[in-house]
Amino acid sequence: MQAKRLEYTNEVLEALQAMGSLSGLKLGQIVCIGVDEVRKKLGEEKWARTEGLVASLIEKAITQLCDPKDRYIKCRDASFLIFFADTDRDKAVAISAGIAAAVSKALFGQDFAKGLTVSGVVKTAEGLKLDKAEDPYAVLETLRGKAHVQLIGVSPHPAPTAAPIGFAPEEELRKIRMAVDQDHSDLMKRLALIEDEPIVFKFLPVWRVSERLVHMFHCIPMRQSGTPDRPLWNYSVLGREPETDTIIELDVASMERGLLKLSESLLRGESNFLAPNIHFETLASRKGQAALLPILQKLPEQVGRRLFPNIMHIPDGVPEGRLRDVTGQLRHLTNKLSALIIPHKLSTDLAQILRRLHEGGIPGVFVRLHRNPSKEDLRWVFTAAERTKAMGGFAGVTGVTDDHAFQQLADSHVDYCAGPIFGGPFDDVPAPYAFDMVKTE
Incomplete structure (x- = not known):
């Protein structure tokens, strides 16, 4: 089974209710995969031609990596909101960052290519909103460091009550890259077929x-x-x-x-x-x-x-x-x-x-x-x-x-x-x- 895609607002509300009331919902469970940087990098002309392909790459990575209990919805442009059933914020962010990094690599053909971004949901006086969009590689590096500190027991803060992070971002990143390598090749071939008429x-x-x-x-x-x-x-x-x-x-x-x-x-x-x-x-x-x-x-x-x-x-x-x-x-x-x-x-x-x-x-x-x-x-x-x-x-x-x-x-x-x-x-x-x-x- 794969993570389920939501199509309508009422489905989103039902998914949130299944996770718990909004007041008790852990905001780390909701992560946005953003495409603004990809759009800026490609330019409006190329973006208009490739938006659908970018969305399909992201969705394919989501369905292959996320848990069947997770839910996601396609938002404006080709961005996605993922609702994680697991309340472990670090795991949710790591999975999202792995998806973003892999799709960026598939699109631009190199590691550490800037492209998709990751944003969490935060609570403000005005209500819920997306936090600052972050580069997925920076997110993964932060999580690696955090996992290392917890495992060797040198954290300056009190030891967490939860179990140490058992999620390896590198392994998930490898899985996604294997899944989207062919998509990158297909994307380049399709773009080559899109030719403008003479001036x-x-x-x-x-x-x-x-x-x-x-x-x-x-x-x-x-x-x-x-x-x-x-x-x-x-x-x-x-x-x-x-x-x-x-x-x-x-x-x-x-x-x-x-x-x-x-x-x-x-x-x-x-x-x-x-x-x-x-x-x-x-x-x-x-x-x-x-x-x-x-x-x-x-x-x-x-x-x-x-x-x-x-x-x-x-x-x-x-x-x-x-x-x-x-x-x-x-x-x-x-x-x-x-x-x-x-x-x-x-x-x-x-x-x-x-x-x-x-x-x-x-x-x-x-x-x-x-x-x-x-x-x-x-x-x-x-x-x-x-x-x-x-x-x-x-x-x-x-x-x-x-x-x-x-x-x-x-x-x-x-x-x-x-x-x-x-x-x-x-x-x-x-x-x-x-x-x-x-x-x-």
Whole structure:
């Protein structure tokens, strides 16, 4: 028989009642196997693909190691709560740490790999909550030391009334590793089968608020994921921590595609504009400048004036002089520049950032809006727009998805808005089109 998995809240309550009343329950009997560190280590993209596999590894280890009288339940993500029937806290924690250590090793292919964590349940004034998440190897080492002290009888504290720990974490760890070695191999094979689709370029509309008109478009790289997830956009199509050369190649390809479709639109007699994204690393490197600037230098002036480049991923702390040097040639070949601001990632004061951008030759800002913006979020956007315009710049917002935010922004100081609500994505640059609140009714 194996430890039983619980599916519903009432089953959890029944299991706790079987162990004893909540008031008499030894909290050491409840241990959480946490996955937050694994999720952080893999990144959101890989985690979305592997969450189910991680959960199956943990559950397999639980069923092979825990007692048939024990109970467990899968919680958020792939974390698990284990309810141990045995009241020996050290044994419960040791088993849990062994499970966590073995699964971490199976996932990352090496001993002492940081991954799953172990948390006990503690009682506070507010009620029960999880204690600090601990590294399983540190937990096992502590228990080994504790067992050694008890066995040789040199503990400075009174001898415990209970029998010495008879549980060997190393042996249990060995059992679990044998069980999950094949799972690690299977995991690697399955991950190799998950491939993303080729990169394509899409055009996203940018709404000019004062004119109630869409006649500017972002040219954005997009890649369909190999899983049923939302597609990847912008530089996320390159994966985690892409090389600078790869970023440059993507920027050049995006610029060429955008200019091709813009020129086709202009030849049709349509008065459109292009807002290409350019990574800071492309502009800051000689190789990037050598690849990108010759393309812009060949443009007729009337085409260059229709480009409003948006500089992405400007590092914190770049001085104004460096910004001005990096963007100097771009400013002479195109129209006004802008930079993307992500509010929750700001590390310095908004006024200081806006001043640094303005003095660095970047008069415009685009603020990325939360999916469900609160009143405070919108007020923050309005403040950023007012301060930017007070310095002679322009302000835009991206990520507009709902009517409420749209209506608020339509009556604000914001100059441009972008997001799914305005249509697209398009394969080509469409003819300019009017867009107003009546469109959303």
